[in-house]
Amino acid sequence: MTTALEDLLAGWIGRQRWFAGKGRAIDGVGIESDVELKSGDPGLRHLVLQVHQAGARDRYQLLLGTRRSIPQRLQHAHIGGRYYDAAHDAELTGVLLEAMAQGADIGPLRFRAMEGVTIETGLRSLVLGAEQSNTSLVYGEAYICKLFRRLVPGVNPEVEIVTALARRGSPHIAQPYGWFTTDIDGEDTTLAFMQRYLSTANDGWSLALASVRDLYGYAHQPEIPASEVGGDFAAESRRLGIATARVHRELAAAFPTGTLDPPEIKRMAERLRARLDQTLLEVPQLRGHDAVVHAAYDRLADIDRPITVQRVHGDYHLGQVMRTHTEWVVLDFEGEPGQPLEERRALDTPLRDVAGMLRSFDYASRHLLMDHPEGRILTSRAAEWSARNRAAFLDGYTEGGGRVHGDDAVLLRALEYAKAVYEVGYEARNRPTWLPIPLAAFTGS
Numbered sequence: 008m009t010t011a012l013e014d015l016l017a018g019w020i021g022r023q024r025w026f027a028g029k030g031r032a033i034d035g036v037g038i039e040s041d042v043e044l045k046s047g048d049p050g051l052r053h054l055v056l057q058v059h060q061a062g063a064r065d066r067y068q069l070l071l072g073t074r075r076s077i078p079q080r081l082q083h084a085h086i087g088g089r090y091y092d093a094a095h096d097a098e099l100t101g102v103l104l105e106a107m108a109q110g111a112d113i114g115p116l117r118f119r120a121m122e123g124v125t126i127e128t129g130l131r132s133l134v135l136g137a138e139q140s141n142t143s144l145v146y147g148e149a150y151i152c153k154l155f156r157r158l159v160p161g162v163n164p165e166v167e168i169v170t171a172l173a174r175r176g177s178p179h180i181a182q183p184y185g186w187f188t189t190d191i192d193g194e195d196t197t198l199a200f201m202q203r204y205l206s207t208a209n210d211g212w213s214l215a216l217a218s219v220r221d222l223y224g225y226a227h228q229p230e231i232p233a234s235e236v237g238g239d240f241a242a243e244s245r246r247l248g249i250a251t252a253r254v255h256r257e258l259a260a261a262f263p264t265g266t267l268d269p270p271e272i273k274r275m276a277e278r279l280r281a282r283l284d285q286t287l288l289e290v291p292q293l294r295g296h297d298a299v300v301h302a303a304y305d306r307l308a309d310i311d312r313p314i315t316v317q318r319v320h321g322d323y324h325l326g327q328v329m330r331t332h333t334e335w336v337v338l339d340f341e342g343e344p345g346q347p348l349e350e351r352r353a354l355d356t357p358l359r360d361v362a363g364m365l366r367s368f369d370y371a372s373r374h375l376l377m378d379h380p381e382g383r384i385l386t387s388r389a390a391e392w393s394a395r396n397r398a399a400f401l402d403g404y405t406e407g408g409g410r411v412h413g414d415d416a417v418l419l420r421a422l423e424y425a426k427a428v429y430e431v432g433y434e435a436r437n438r439p440t441w442l443p444i445p446l447a448a449f450t451g452s
């Protein structure tokens with residue numbers, strides 16, 4: 008027997024932007040845990056939900072607000088009856104700040120503050136515009152607290168990595184302030200993570216696009232090189248390369264490292280082939296491009312020396328880095344969304360991140376070509392921007408102490424293709440009009 012609230016949730020959850028099980032019918036929602044965080048009206052409860060779909064079960068987290076009557080400003084978050092999604096209610100979210108500041112244990116929920124910090128309470132929150140797979144609350148101009156929606160048992164790699172790098176005094180992470188956890192399947196599981204909000208910083212993707220736009224302004228003056236037009240990004244790309252190498256060095260110092268021997272490298276090539284085959288089945292547009300990728304994976308499988316592995320970012324691209332007045336700061340050390348936690352925490356080659364960022368330069372250069380009336384003319388400018396910034400990033404990476412030599416070129420090429428294959432799947436599912444961007448990686452056109 009389900010309760011009336013569970014029935015309301017079953018009708019509501021599938022429509023949420025962050026719901027990961029879209030496209031499959033919801034067979035039912037059950038409440039696994041229900042903790043009161045504030046009594047009265049409005050009231051606040053923390054729920055862990057179990058969502059049943061096609062024989063599988065996923066967990067989600069919800070801050071449940073209760074009010075006798077739902078005001079207009081909260082209508083968009085209304086679940087039904089007197090219930091709503093309280094992530095959107097600044098009158099209630101302050102409870103989380105207070106609990107983290109006090110290091111409170113409330114029922115099975117454990118709220119903690121990072122050692123050595125003081126959390127300012129009494130700030131009002133807003134949900135960050137780009138609500139995607141998670142929901143981020145920005146408190147005043149001070150903090151950003153990410154509520155993980157779909158819960159996977161275990162400590163989130165982001166908390167593990169950012170707190171470790173903060174303890175080492177890294178200038179390339181946003182200061183961690185607090186988090187809260189609960190036990191799921193007997194494992195301490197991250198529910199939310201709060202960091203300094205970089206209110207004056209810009210993300211790498213929008214800075215790169217501004218630069219690409221500047222260069223496109225010179226569509227009819229191909230004789231003027233990218234280095235001489237306004238808004239050149241190469242110096243920033245180089246700095247980003249240096250910062251990336253430093254983050255990799257910090258990760259290697261903070262966590263265990265290892266090596267992959269040739270048989271393991273062969274198995275890695277096998278896994279990449281399996282992913283390629285799977286994506287070929289899902290995205291017919293990839294057919295005809297697979298020969299070049301297979302050739303790169305063959306060369307990878309032939310590497311006969313061990314390669315070094317360590318903790319890495321795992322889903323590194325221009326949208327994951329922010330430029331403050333002083334530094335490039337790296338966000339979202341969660342690995343590729345959708346992969347199991349143990350895979351996202353596994354040791355890997357740092358060139359995985361280098362490949363991700365190289366792909367991102369290519370994305371930035373081509374993104375504005377789509378639907379552009381002068382797209383054909385601009386293709387060579389796009390290629391010029393991409394080549395210039397990729398080279399600057401790699402120069403910075405080696406200058407910062409990163410290693411790209413010998414067999415690394417073979418490894419890097421295979422990883423770039425692997426990322427492009429992943430992107431083909433990602434775009435086909437999420438943004439089909441963007442599919443030509445990763446497809447161009449296989450032809451260079």
Ligand SMILES: Nc1ncnc2c1ncn2[C@@H]1O[C@H](COP(=O)(O)OP(=O)(O)O)[C@@H](O)[C@H]1O
Pocket residue numbers: 135137139140141143151181202203204205206210326327338339
């Ligand atoms: N510390 C921060 N300061 C300012 N903005 C941030 C911060 N962390 C994240 N953001 C913003 O939120 C966006 C999404 O953050 P991210 O951690 O990548 O979440 P998701 O896992 O949902 O992709 C970023 O692109 C950035 O614009």
Ligand SMILES: O=P(O)(O)O[C@H]1O[C@H](CO)[C@@H](O[C@H]2O[C@H](CO)[C@@H](O)[C@H](O)[C@H]2O)[C@H](O)[C@H]1O
Pocket residue numbers: 139212322324325326339343344363366367368370371430433
């Ligand atoms: O930021 P997320 O962890 O959600 O990463 C996913 O979404 C990204 C898109 O936002 C996607 O990145 C791809 O698009 C970017 C431009 O929007 C581009 O800079 C990246 O190079 C490209 O891979 C990422 O792959 C996906 O995991």
